[in-house]
Amino acid sequence: MSVQGFLHTIDGISTWVGKAAAWLIMALMTVVCVEVFKRYIMNAPTAWIFDLDNMLYGTLFMLCGAYTLAQNAHVRGDFLYSSMRPRTQATLDLLLYLVFFVPGIAALIYAGYDYAADSWRIAEHSNVTAEGPPVYHFKTVIPIAGALVMLQGIAEIVRCVVCLKTGVWPSRLKDVAETDVIEEQLAHSEYVDDDARRIAIERAQRIDETARQRGMGGELNT
Amino acid sequence: MTDPALGLLMLGLIVVVIMMGFPTAFTLMGLGIFFGFIAFYVPGESWVHNRVFDLMVQRTYGAMTNDVLISIPLFVLMGYVMERGALVDKMFYSIQLAFRRVPASLAVATLIVCTFWGIASGLVGAVVVLMGVIAFNPMLRAGYDVKLASGVITAGGTLGILIPPSVMIIVFAAVAGQSVVKLYAAAMFPGFFLAFLYLVYIIGWAMINPKIAPRLPEEQTRVPVPAWVRQFQAAYSRNMPVALVSALFSPTRAMAIKADDGKPLGYWTLFKNLGFALVPFTLIALTLWGVWWYVVIHQQVTVEAAPEALQQLGSPGLTPAPAAPSEAGPPSAFYTWFWAIAALAGLVLARYYARMDGDRLQVVKLLTSSVMPLGILTVVVLAVILFGITTATESAGVGAAGAFLLAFHARTLDWKRTKEAVFLTAKTTAMVCWLFVGSALFSGVFAILGGQALVEQWVLSLNMTPVQFMILSQAIIFLLGWPLEWTEIIIIFVPIFLPLLKHFNIDPVLWGTLVFVNLQAAFLSPPVAMSAFYLKGVAPSHVTLNQIFSGMMPYMLIVILCMVIMYLWPGMTLWLPNYLYGG
Numbered sequence: 098m099s100v101q102g103f104l105h106t107i108d109g110i111s112t113w114v115g116k117a118a119a120w121l122i123m124a125l126m127t128v129v130c131v132e133v134f135k136r137y138i139m140n141a142p143t144a145w146i147f148d149l150d151n152m153l154y155g156t157l158f159m160l161c162g163a164y165t166l167a168q169n170a171h172v173r174g175d176f177l178y179s180s181m182r183p184r185t186q187a188t189l190d191l192l193l194y195l196v197f198f199v200p201g202i203a204a205l206i207y208a209g210y211d212y213a214a215d216s217w218r219i220a221e222h223s224n225v226t227a228e229g230p231p232v233y234h235f236k237t238v239i240p241i242a243g244a245l246v247m248l249q250g251i252a253e254i255v256r257c258v259v260c261l262k263t264g265v266w267p268s269r270l271k272d273v274a275e276t277d278v279i280e281e282q283l284a285h286s287e288y289v290d291d292d293a294r295r296i297a298i299e300r301a302q303r304i305d306e307t308a309r310q311r312g313m314g315g316e317l318n319t
Numbered sequence: 320m321t322d323p324a325l326g327l328l329m330l331g332l333i334v335v336v337i338m339m340g341f342p343t344a345f346t347l348m349g350l351g352i353f354f355g356f357i358a359f360y361v362p363g364e365s366w367v368h369n370r371v372f373d374l375m376v377q378r379t380y381g382a383m384t385n386d387v388l389i390s391i392p393l394f395v396l397m398g399y400v401m402e403r404g405a406l407v408d409k410m411f412y413s414i415q416l417a418f419r420r421v422p423a424s425l426a427v428a429t430l431i432v433c434t435f436w437g438i439a440s441g442l443v444g445a446v447v448v449l450m451g452v453i454a455f456n457p458m459l460r461a462g463y464d465v466k467l468a469s470g471v472i473t474a475g476g477t478l479g480i481l482i483p484p485s486v487m488i489i490v491f492a493a494v495a496g497q498s499v500v501k502l503y504a505a506a507m508f509p510g511f512f513l514a515f516l517y518l519v520y521i522i523g524w525a526m527i528n529p530k531i532a533p534r535l536p537e538e539q540t541r542v543p544v545p546a547w548v549r550q551f552q553a554a555y556s557r558n559m560p561v562a563l564v565s566a567l568f569s570p571t572r573a574m575a576i577k578a579d580d581g582k583p584l585g586y587w588t589l590f591k592n593l594g595f596a597l598v599p600f601t602l603i604a605l606t607l608w609g610v611w612w613y614v615v616i617h618q619q620v621t622v623e624a625a626p627e628a629l630q631q632l633g634s635p636g637l638t639p640a641p642a643a644p645s646e647a648g649p650p651s652a653f654y655t656w657f658w659a660i661a662a663l664a665g666l667v668l669a670r671y672y673a674r675m676d677g678d679r680l681q682v683v684k685l686l687t688s689s690v691m692p693l694g695i696l697t698v699v700v701l702a703v704i705l706f707g708i709t710t711a712t713e714s715a716g717v718g719a720a721g722a723f724l725l726a727f728h729a730r731t732l733d734w735k736r737t738k739e740a741v742f743l744t745a746k747t748t749a750m751v752c753w754l755f756v757g758s759a760l761f762s763g764v765f766a767i768l769g770g771q772a773l774v775e776q777w778v779l780s781l782n783m784t785p786v787q788f789m790i791l792s793q794a795i796i797f798l799l800g801w802p803l804e805w806t807e808i809i810i811i812f813v814p815i816f817l818p819l820l821k822h823f824n825i826d827p828v829l830w831g832t833l834v835f836v837n838l839q840a841a842f843l844s845p846p847v848a849m850s851a852f853y854l855k856g857v858a859p860s861h862v863t864l865n866q867i868f869s870g871m872m873p874y875m876l877i878v879i880l881c882m883v884i885m886y887l888w889p890g891m892t893l894w895l896p897n898y899l900y901g902g
Contacts, residue, residue: 165753171345181340201352239380272742282408
C-alpha cells in the first residue's frame with residue numbers, strides 16, 4: 098500500500114466514525130425538544146434527561162475529535178505558521194506531535210482505560226438524580242476516542258515525514274467547508290451580477306486561505 | 320525552580336508555543352502534561368504511575384459533562400441551518416428597497432443584513448465574502464466612497480460574533496462560571512447599541528457630505544409592483560388597505576382584473592394581500608402584548624406562587640432573598656410609559672397605513688418573505704432564553720428545530736445541505752470542546768503549581784486603581800486579538816484575569832461584555848484584521864488593502880467609543896440582567 102493510500106485509509110476511518118457520531122446532534126436536538134414539550138406543555142418532566150443530554154453531547158464531541166484532526170479543523174494560532182514554507186511547517190509539527198500530542202493522548206487511552214474499567218467494576222451510576230442512569234459506557238468513550246485520535250495522530254506524523262521528504266503536504270480527503278456556504282448562497286441569487294458571483298465561487302477556498310495568512314503569502318499585498 | 324515560577328514559565332511558554340501554529344487544543348494538553356509531570360513527580364515512583372495522567376482523564380470527563388457547553392452544538396447547528404436556509408441576496412434587495420429614501424441606503428441595508436445574518440451565522444469570513452459580492456460592487460457602481468463601502472462591510476461582518484445567540488458568549492460563560500442567560504442579557508443592548516452607532520455614523524456622514532454616497536438612479540429604486548396592483552388601485556383607491564377591504568365587500572370590479580398568471584383575481588389573493596398589509600400591525604401588537612404579558616400578567620402568577628416555595632425551605636432565621644425586580648410586580652411608571660409608547664406606535668401605524676400605496680405593500684411583501692422568518696425565529700429564541708422560560712440548552716434545541724422547520728418551509732434545505740450542516744456542526748463543536756479538554760488540564764496544572772497566586776501578588780503590588788486595571792486588561796486582550804482567534808483568547812487568557820476582578824470590585828458580567836466588544840475592535844485593527852483580507856479577495860482589483868484598512872479605522876474608533884460609553888454608563892449593560900434575574 099502506498100503511503101498516500103495508508104493516509105487516506107486512516108482519514109477514512111476517522112471521518113466515517115466522526116460523521117456517524119455527528120448525527121448524535123440530531124438525536125440531541127430531538128431529545129431536547131421532546132423534553133421541552135413534556136416539561137412545559139404536559140407538565141411531566143423526565144428525571145434522567147439531563148444525563149442523556151450530557152452523554153449525547155460528550156460522545157459527539159469526543160468521537161469527532163479524530164475527524165476534526167483529519168480535516169485539519171482544530172484551531173491553530175496560524176498567524177505566523179501559515180506563511181512558513183511547508184518544510185518548516187512539517188518540522189515544527191513533527192516535533193510538537195511527538196512532544197505534546199502523543200503523551201496527552203496516550204494518557205487518554207491508558208489512564209482512560211483504567212478510569213472506565215473502575216467505573217465498570219463498581220457499576221457506576223450517575224448521581225445527578227437519585228435513580229441516575231449508568232455512566233460506565235459513557236466513560237468508555239474516553240479510551241475509544243483517545244485511540245481514534247491517536248490513530249489519526251500517527252497519520253499526521255506520517256504526513257509530516259512525507260512533507261519533509263517531498264516538500265509538499267500530502268492531500269486530505271475532501272469534505273464540506275465553512276466557505277461552501279458562499280457557493281450555495283450565490284448559486285441561487287437573483288440580484289447579483291454574474292462575474293462577481295463566478296469569481297467568488299471559484300476562489301472561495303483560496304480567499305479563506307489568504308485571509309488566514311493575513312496577506313503574508315504576498316500575492317494580495319498591494 | 321519553585322513551583323509558582325514554573326507556573327509562570329508555563330504561562331509564558333503558551334504564548335510562544337501557540338504562535339508556532341500547532342493545534343491549540345493539543346498545545347495546551349501537551350504543556351499541561353509536561354509541567355504536571357514535574358509537579359506530580361515523586362522520586363522512586365515509576366513514571367507511568369504519575370498522577371498527571373489521571374488528572375488528564377478526570378479533566379476530560381469534566382469537559383464531557385459540562386452542562387454549559389451542551390448548548391454549543393445546538394446553537395452552532397441552528398446557525399449553520401439558518402445560514403444555508405436564509406436567502407441573503409433577497410434580504411439585501413428588499414431591505415435596500417425599504418430604505419430607498421434614507422441617505423446612503425445601500426450602506427444602511429448592508430449593515431442591517433450583516434446584523435441579521437450575523438445573528439444567524441457568526442462566521443466572520445463567510446459574512447464578509449458574501450456581502451462583498453452582494454453589496455460591495457453595487458455600492459461602488461453607485462459611486463459610493465470606497466472607504467465607506469469597505470468599512471461598513473468589514474465592521475458589519477464582525478457584529479455576528481457579538482450579538483446573541485453567539486457561541487463566544489457560551490464559551491465565556493463556561494470559562495467564567497457565569498450564567499449564559501445573564502451574559503446574553505448583558506450583551507443584548509451593547510450589541511445593538513454598537514450597530515446603532517455604526518448606523519448613526521453612516522447616515523450622519525452621508526448627510527454632511529452627500530458626495531460619498533450618491534442617491535441611486537431612479538430605475539434601481541423602482542419597486543417591482545405587479546401590473547394588476549396598478550389596475551386594482553385605479554379601480555378602488557390609491558390606498559391599498561382601503562382598496563383591499565372594499566374589494567372584499569364589492570368584488571365585481573376586482574374579478575374583472577387579470578392577475579399576473581392570466582387568471583382573474585379571487586378572494587384568496589385579496590385575503591393574502593390584506594394579510595401582508597396587516598403584518599406591521601400584527602408585529603407591533605404582538606410585541607406590545609408580549610411586554611404587557613411579561614411585566615403584568617406573568618408576574619402576578621409568580622408572586623402568588625412564591626410563598627409556598629419559601630415555606631418548604633423552612634429555615635426560620637433566614638430572610639428570603641430579595642426578589643429580582645422583574646418579579647416584584649410592575650413599577651407604577653411602567654403603565655404611563657407603556658401607554659405612551661403604545662399610543663405613539665398607534666400614531667405611527669395610522670400614518671403608515673394612511674400612506675400605504677402599491678409600492679409600500681410590495682415592499683412589505685418582500686420583507687415578509689425574506690427577513691421575517693429569520694427575524695421571528697431569532698427573536699423567539701432570544702425571548703425564551705431571556706425571560707427565563709426555558710434554559711439556554713432548551714432554547715438552543717428548540718431554536719435548531721425551528722431553523723430546520725423554517726428552512727424546509729422555504730424549500731431551501733435538501734438532504735445534501737442537512738448533511739453539510741450536521742458535519743460542520745460536528746467539526747466546530749469538536750474544535751471548541753477539545754480546546755476545553757486541553758485548557759482544563761492546563762488550568763488544573765497551573766492551579767497546582769500556584770502560578771495564579773504569583774500573578775495576583777504581582778498585579779496587586781502595582782497598586783492600580785480599578786480604572787487602570789480595566790484599561791490594562793482590555794488593552795492586553797486587544798493586543799492578543801491581533802494574532803489570535805477569539806477561541807484562544809477566551810479559553811486561555813480570560814481565566815487569568817477573572818480572579819483579579821474581585822480585588823478591583825469589577826463586575827465580571829460587565830468586564831466580559833467589554834471583552835466581547837473589545838474583540839470586535841481587534842478584528843478591525845490594521846494590519847492584521849482578517850475581514851479586510853476576506854473583502855480584498857472578492858473586491859475589484861482597483862480597491863487596495865490600504866483603502867479597506869482606512870475604511871475600517873473609523874469603525875474601530877466607534878467600537879472604542881462604545882466601550883468607553885459602556886464603562887461610564889454600566890447601566891446599559893447591567894440593567895437588563897439585573898431587571899430579569901436580580902443582582
